[in-house]
Amino acid sequence: MEYPKLYEPGQLNLLFNKREFFICIAQGIYTSVVLFFVPYAVLSDATQSTGEPLADYQTFAVTTATALVIVVSVQIALDTGFWTVINHVFVWGSLGCYFTIMFAMHSQTLFIIFPNQFHFVGRSHSTLLQPVVWLTIALATVICIVPVLAFRFLKLDLKPQLSDTLVRQKKRKPVGRSMGGVRGGVGSVSEGRLGARGSSRRSGYAFAHQEGFGELITSGKNMRLSSLALATFASRHSSSWIDTLRKKKHISFTHSQTYTISYSISPNQH
Amino acid sequence: MAKEKANSGPLARRPDNSAFKQQRLPAWSPMLTANTVLPFFYCMAVLCMLLGVWLLVTVQNTQELKLDYTEAGTCNACFAKRENASNALQPCNCTVVFPIEKAFKGNVFFYYGLRNFHQNLRRYMDSRDDAQMVGRKKNLKSPSTYCEPFEKDENGLPIAPCGAVANSIFNDSFTLVYHGSKGSTIHVPLYRSGLTWYTDKNIKYRNPKFVVGALQEYPNAFAGTAKPLYWHKPVYELDPHNPDNNGFINEDLIVWMREAAFPNFKKLYGILNRVSEPFTEGLPVGNYSIEISYNFPVQYFRGRKEVVLTTVTWFGGQNHFLPIAYLVTGGLILLLAVILTVIWWKFGKDGKNMKE
Numbered sequence: 001m002e003y004p005k006l007y008e009p010g011q012l013n014l015l016f017n018k019r020e021f022f023i024c025i026a027q028g029i030y031t032s033v034v035l036f037f038v039p040y041a042v043l044s045d046a047t048q049s050t051g052e053p054l055a056d057y058q059t060f061a062v063t064t065a066t067a068l069v070i071v072v073s074v075q076i077a078l079d080t081g082f083w084t085v086i087n088h089v090f091v092w093g094s095l096g097c098y099f100t101i102m103f104a105m106h107s108q109t110l111f112i113i114f115p116n117q118f119h120f121v122g123r124s125h126s127t128l129l130q131p132v133v134w135l136t137i138a139l140a141t142v143i144c145i146v147p148v149l150a151f152r153f154l155k156l157d158l159k160p161q162l163s164d165t166l167v168r169q170k171k172r173k174p175v176g177r178s179m180g181g182v183r184g185g186v187g188s189v190s191e192g193r194l195g196a197r198g199s200s201r202r203s204g205y206a207f208a209h210q211e212g213f214g215e216l217i218t219s220g221k222n223m224r225l226s227s228l229a230l231a232t233f234a235s236r237h238s239s240s241w242i243d244t245l246r247k248k249k250h251i252s253f254t255h256s257q258t259y260t261i262s263y264s265i266s267p268n269q270h
Numbered sequence: 271m272a273k274e275k276a277n278s279g280p281l282a283r284r285p286d287n288s289a290f291k292q293q294r295l296p297a298w299s300p301m302l303t304a305n306t307v308l309p310f311f312y313c314m315a316v317l318c319m320l321l322g323v324w325l326l327v328t329v330q331n332t333q334e335l336k337l338d339y340t341e342a343g344t345c346n347a348c349f350a351k352r353e354n355a356s357n358a359l360q361p362c363n364c365t366v367v368f369p370i371e372k373a374f375k376g377n378v379f380f381y382y383g384l385r386n387f388h389q390n391l392r393r394y395m396d397s398r399d400d401a402q403m404v405g406r407k408k409n410l411k412s413p414s415t416y417c418e419p420f421e422k423d424e425n426g427l428p429i430a431p432c433g434a435v436a437n438s439i440f441n442d443s444f445t446l447v448y449h450g451s452k453g454s455t456i457h458v459p460l461y462r463s464g465l466t467w468y469t470d471k472n473i474k475y476r477n478p479k480f481v482v483g484a485l486q487e488y489p490n491a492f493a494g495t496a497k498p499l500y501w502h503k504p505v506y507e508l509d510p511h512n513p514d515n516n517g518f519i520n521e522d523l524i525v526w527m528r529e530a531a532f533p534n535f536k537k538l539y540g541i542l543n544r545v546s547e548p549f550t551e552g553l554p555v556g557n558y559s560i561e562i563s564y565n566f567p568v569q570y571f572r573g574r575k576e577v578v579l580t581t582v583t584w585f586g587g588q589n590h591f592l593p594i595a596y597l598v599t600g601g602l603i604l605l606l607a608v609i610l611t612v613i614w615w616k617f618g619k620d621g622k623n624m625k626e
Contacts, residue, residue, distance in 0.1 A: 038595070044532050047580070047587040051379040052467065052538055053530075054586070057390055060531040082297040108473050115400040115474075116414065122469025132586055135325075139595055142314065142603075150606055153307045157614055 038140045058123040067137040311607035318600030325593035334580040334588040348564035367559045374553040383536035386573040389529040398433035405476035423496040430495035437498040441565040449557040460540030477517040
């Protein structure tokens, strides 16, 4: 509880609101367009070094799917704030799983049992040996990830959140204590940025957000503070504090869309 | 001791004090600071540009010649003839003449190309029976219902190979002729095997087994089936002289059955045979003509037919998109890196001027 201000973005619903949702959608559309058109443009004229053309449906499918899995894994890796053993296992493990399952599905054994269902036999073995395919996947990854990196860097540089400056300060001090609330959980990739970088050795659950985008989409009460978040946190505060918070939040959303933490909240108004 | 105490009292269900359960696992936490991101961008830009230059140089060494023969030369007569479906069984031959100005050095590949033919249509792609093509007797006699309406002919006999994909096989054939400087006319020899992927030829397509010792083995294996509706001859007569290229394992059939992903595609027809003169180094300079047996009608879908001749490198044929894309991406990343550096220098807040 050294830095109570770190709790603010969660309370003020700054991280899962409509604007973030549309930014996510826009990034998804951009990535999809890149992942389709780059392999399309490359493979429509490409041939192997043995002369056979690479423009067939199954090569295109394997290339696009592999590029997709790699881009998503890189994106997750960018989002992961704390790389514990579990994170490593799941990120590299999911990549490995993808390749294993793909090779298994394209194997001759399954084709012999069910020829009509597994008719991609031999595809991945031949396709993934072509340098053109890997160059295409690399190009698609670079085109998808570089804008994300640039935006993150700009955001960090121009409008650093309190948690980020905190981590920078800590990195400058000698590391007497370890990086505190380290994350052991797998599903916590998007929370790492905000919460767990506090120096508290308590679990990072205190910084956990509320329900995420599901609530936003299905119910439309996205502009109001979720009662769940307030109930867990504000149990020992009076209702007047909650009212003050609500009013301030309403003001902040009507005036600006940024999430700089610049005003203070006085918590004890009994 | 600790256990007895933990079994009762207010601390009975406290989790263990292990690193895993108390979330104290050692972790690496990367951060996007200026001294990691900006060098990364510059490196990436340089890498992309080098790769683009290298690929461009490689691609410049390949040569490609495309020839649209739908209505070229004497083929416009055949084009008009094929408009009428009742002429479908009548043969039509035509010739197209073209020059090669720069010799094709190395292995030369001969492709036929189609434009505006959507082999990637979903219903078309489903209209095949892979179990039949792998030689199962049961599917030979009763093909899958996905092949409708190309499953049985009008007499009720099952069609082998069934489906729309096999039915629409490309049936033009080509003979390339070289007109030497001394007026000689030499047929260019082409390998018509080795066109397919290994797994296609040996695993995915197999002929049904026949009774050993019976005369005329191939027709025997396909007894009780009919040829597809649009074909001129049945599947066991595709290459009667070569049992390794007859029936379902015929290379032209296998090449056609591998559906293309896009409406404008090319498929391999033959590879230059460089055993004899004057083709030991590739295709020499001179005038060439192609004699075409023109069967495939493209008017119905407003398509075009073409012939492509290329040489290849380790990178494949002539494919300018990838090197140019790498160069453009490298340039854009460099621009972005410069802009980010300027912004970081002038406006960056790296914590020194942030008020707590």
